[in-house]
Amino acid sequence: MDWSRILVNVAGEIFAPTTAAYALAAIGLNVHFGLTGLLNMGQAGFMLLGAYGFAISTIAGWPLWAAVLVAIACAAAFGLLLGIPTLKLRGDYLAIVTIAAAEIVRLVGRSTALTELTGASSGLRGNSYKDTFQDASPFPDGTFALGPFEYSMNASNSWWVRIVGWAVVALACLLIWLLIRSPWGRVLKGIREDEDAVRSLGKNVYSYKMQALVLGGVIGAVAGIIYVLPRAVQPDSMGRPMTFFIWTILLLGGAATVFGPVLGSIIFWVSLMLIKSVMRAGVPESVMRTEQIEQFGWIIVGVTLMLLVIFRPQGILGDKKELAIDVR
Amino acid sequence: MSADLPRGHVPAAVPHATTASGRDRVTADLAHVAHTPGVPKPDAIVVADQVTRHFGGMTAVDVGHLEVQRGAITALIGPNGAGKTTLFNLLTGFDKPSTGTWSFEGRSLSGVSAARVARSGMVRTFQLTKALSRMTVIENMRLGATRQPGENLFTALVPPLWKAREQEITEQAEELLVRFKLDAKRDDYAGSLSGGQRKLLEMARALMSKPTMVMLDEPMAGVNPALTQSLLGHIQALREEGTTVLFVEHDMHMVRHISDWVVVMAEGKIVAEGPPEDVMADQAVIDAYLGAHHDTDLGDDALLDDGSIEQLEAEEQANQAAAAAAATTEEGPR
Amino acid sequence: MRRVATRDRSTAGVPAALGVLLLAVLFLLAVPGTARAAVAGCVADAATGCINGTIRTADQQPAVGVVLDVEGPGGSTQATTDAEGRWTAAVTEAGEYTVTLDETTLPAGESLRDPAQNPRTVTVALGSSTGALFPLGAPADAGGGSDEDPDAAPDPESTAPADSAGEVGAPVGSSDTGSFSWGRLAQQASSGLVFGVLLALASVGLSLIYGTTGLSNFAHGEQVTLGAIVAYLAVQSFGLPLLVAGVVAVVVGAASGWLQDAGIWHPLRKRRVGTTQQMIVTIGLSMALQYTYQFFFGGGALRIVTTTPTMVTLGPVRISATSLWSLLIAAVVLAGVAYFLLGTRVGRATRAVSDNPALAAASGITVERVVRLVWVLGAALAALGGVLMGLYLNATSWNMGGALLLLMFAAVTLGGLGQAFGALAGSIVIGLVVEMSNLVIPSDMRYAGALLILILVLLLRPQGILGRAERIG
DSSP states (O other): OOHHHHHHHHHHHHTOHHHHHHHHHHHHHIIIIIIHOOOOOOHHHHHHHHHHHHHHHHHTTOOHHHHHHHHHHHHHHHHHHHHHHHTTSOHHHHHHHHHHHHHHHHHHHTOGGGHHHHOGGGOBOGGGTOHHHHHTOOSOSSEEEETTEEEESSSSSOHHHHHHHHHHHHHHHHHHHHHHTSHHHHHHHHHHHOHHHHHHTTOOHHHHHHHHHHHHHHHHHHHHHHHHTTSOBOGGGSSHHHHHHHHHHHHHHOTTOSSHHHHHHHHHHHHHHHHHHHHHHHSOTTTSOHHHHHHHHHHHHHHHHHHHHHHOTTTTTSOGGGOSSOOO | OOTTSOTTOOOOSSOOSOOHHHHHHHHHHHTTSOOSTTOOOTTEEEEEEEEEEEETTEEEEEEEEEEEETTOEEEEEOSTTSSHHHHHHHHTTSSOOSEEEEEETTEEOTTOOHHHHHHTTEEEOOSSOOOOTTSBHHHHHHHHOSOOGGGSTTGGGOGGGTHHHHHHHHHHHHHHHHHTTOGGGTTSBGGGSOHHHHHHHHHHHHHTTOOSEEEEESTTTTOOHHHHHHHHHHHHHHHHTTOEEEEEOSOHHHHHHHOSEEEEEETTEEEEEEOHHHHHHOHHHHHHHHHHOTTOOOOOGGGGSHHHHHHHHHHHHHHHHHHHHHHHHOOSOO | OOOOSOOOOSTTHHHHHHHHHHHHHHHHHHSOOOOOOOOSSOOOBTTBEEEEEEOBOTTSOBOTTOEEEEEETTEEEEEEOOTTSEEEEEESSOEEEEEEEOGGGSOTTOOBSOGGGOSEEEEEOTTSEEEOOOOBSOTTOSSSOOOSOTTSSOOTTOOOOOOOTTOSOOOTTOOOSOOOOHHHHHHHHHHHHHHHHHHHHHHHHHHHHHHHHOOOOTTHHHHHHHHHHHHHIIIIITOOOHHHHHHHHHHHHHHHHHHHIIIIIHHHHHTTOOHHHHHHHHHHHHHHHHHHHHHHHOSSOBOSOOSOOOEEEETTEEEEHHHHHHHHHHHHHHHHHHHHHHHSHHHHHHHHHHHOHHHHHHTTOOHHHHHHHHHHHHHHHHHHHHHHHHHHTSOBOTTHHHHHHHHHHHHHHHHOTTOHHHHHHHHHHHHHHHHHGGGTSOGGGHHHHHHHHHHHHHHHOTTOSSOOOOOOO
């Protein structure tokens, strides 16, 4: 077993772009669930929309900033559209509607009717929309090695994506840190506890929930851009499992905390990579085939989610007294 | 919003059970009002007309006309299922009526959302207390304040824009907590308070917005007797400040003791109105109650004479100390 | 979460359900047939199956003039891609076909991304279209991977696994988007009815569980898959007759329901774990189960029976005999469930618990026993639904239930959360919408259409078709 290679791979996950994208998506979900108590089961839909919005407008020749704005606008519109029918209803309706809406985005995106635009089920190739982002890099081309970690400077799965991705994560953390401590955050927390009480105190609960839904969704859309920058836009890889991973990450790190989503994402991807690499290296093909190891990893994720919610719903960073899942 | 009150106005820390002035003023105002359902009041703050609410085939509320006197403590009583809470929900915008209109301080509130009703100065509490259990007591209180610039998403990102107001409402909250004897619990999670303390917290939180009218849904339900007196005192103190109080209550002793006017509902309709002594002797009221549950104690007649009331007041004074002590020792999540 | 609202208090739901059904049919009949022109060449009908695909060059231009040979039980045929890169081949017999792409006919400079996938073997059913894809491009294309095989070599970046929900296979009798005709309308409506009734088997259980415990069970789809997979195992590995296999599947399903409640949900309720928390637990369970199925049975289609279905002609409609039997079994079982809920003591107790658990407990009903019974019943119904659905769709797979879950939720929500009869009506509406939306929108969007209806219903009538307005506070 090549331990040093495994360790490098595993350590690489700590600052991989995927880890950053999931952390960011979980921060968005934290605004929904951790702060406001909204059960958004369609965060992957926001991400996919963001990815499509960015990629399609870039392919159409729009500059980087405009493409990012398009992604943000798509997610904001999607949030508004979902919020209007459901935010006045009970929480489980929002769960069902968001999961359904995310599926609609995926099903429409992969439909052959839109092949021209979305590339149907084979998606949009990474090289068709990466250029504007890569051109924005101040670094020279080529590869760069930092200790054992060697990645290309700008192309695809690069240092440039990592730097931008984690900078955005840091910015989002700062935003949440400010909001959690503000009266705005207090109103959201009140809504999470009992929205009728907050309504009786003269706050427009509907408007606050809408703001939270849109803000978290927009963060999700930016996460979607970061997610697809090192790869391709593939609708089928951004379906329900993705949403469920984001939930696992959020609950692992601790909902309603500032750094919970970031810590959750790092732990999630590092341990998944560790389990899978060790099994790939250590378990003979006759016992478990390569793709079975992959599935075994996901089974572990599912079981982890169950155990977490039952035995440590506040996650790693959460406060037991203020755990973010219903007490009523 | 009793804006005429000076900011930082500190009401008496130990509320007086009955002060002559407030009660006398209201009694004088209501002296010449007829004791018939739907009667007009000299200075009505709430006027409701033809308000009905149906659930499926059942009519929960069918109120022809109702006026609530400004500055008075009005009790809304009636047997279970009489539609009291539903009427509350309708008036405060938490439920939509099948028909009807009503106004508050001359402005129509029909179809106005619950939040806007509250912002216009009519704040309510709930039968099942809605303390926000995973927030601290002081955060609960701050949430009650209105006109907070920091409650806007964009302003919230720039603390200097809202710190001043935050300071202001924190001071206001601390004063109220002292008055409601919750100051020792300032930084505890509201979920750790006893049932009675939650009722107090909910009421104090409602007062943060300096409302013109407070609607209390069964303020005494589930409250430890030791805290009852203190709650009664707070309600009467509200009248002294000129705040209108409308409350739903089952405890007839309390109704008799503090209310200036009583409205009786049965099967969704208003069946009687009048001062407590008269209403409790009213045959229609007795019928309404006896028809529903025979064991209701409509208040002891011995309490009617002045001597008994004085005795009660003396007991109350004595109870204050005990209540305060009990309030601080009462502990633990339920 | 406060549980207000929308509960079934009377038997009035049954006629109302039928009324809704009728209305839905009328509504759908009124939808103008703005159908698009058929894809040239092959229109799938009861006697014809289609194999088709689109071939694009690495830079997403259509590859024109590529020749493909199709060979199988129905003989051999040849197809050539048109100006848009599309090709299609019609076959007249169901079964496995080998599609070979003639690499010499590819545009200059193009090659197959995965030469090992040529020739490909596809399973064709009559009355439906099957895709056979041949992606072009450099074999080690880093940017745009293919979604052909979700189990492809693990990506070191560990992307989420492909979720191929929505492609569970086309039911026998349904056809791809094509021109409008009354015959097609009748064909699609009958498919929709069968699909809806089978879906109802699964949704009624979901609804009963929600009604009695307040839990939205996201792992209910896996109960459906369980039924289908057990039947597949019983028939294919143990050689049992289909009927026996079905019974075994239902018994295993019921047992799993009992075990699940005894092992997970009962203890959680005792610990007073909230329903939101429990709901997230069901999501974890659903993931664990789905990948467990995939772990053991792989990602491909599993056919419970491999024989070609016998077709029966009823007026304008051609339907497989299996579907007819499934419809009959499902109808009898659903009638049995209705009798159980309305006519038996235990059933009435179940509805009482659904109405108001505290009151039911106070009046001497052992709520926990009723809940256990509901789990057993719900899981057994889901397993039966899984077996029949697996037969109807001609194959099952690890994520069949997962793909159907949202349609079940749509059905349950449509009928009013927690109402058993509402779930039945909702399922039939969803079934009709899914199958009949083929007439107006591309068939790969048909599930999306059903989910869109769900959102629209919530917008207009949040309490569901049969629900009542709720009292607040």
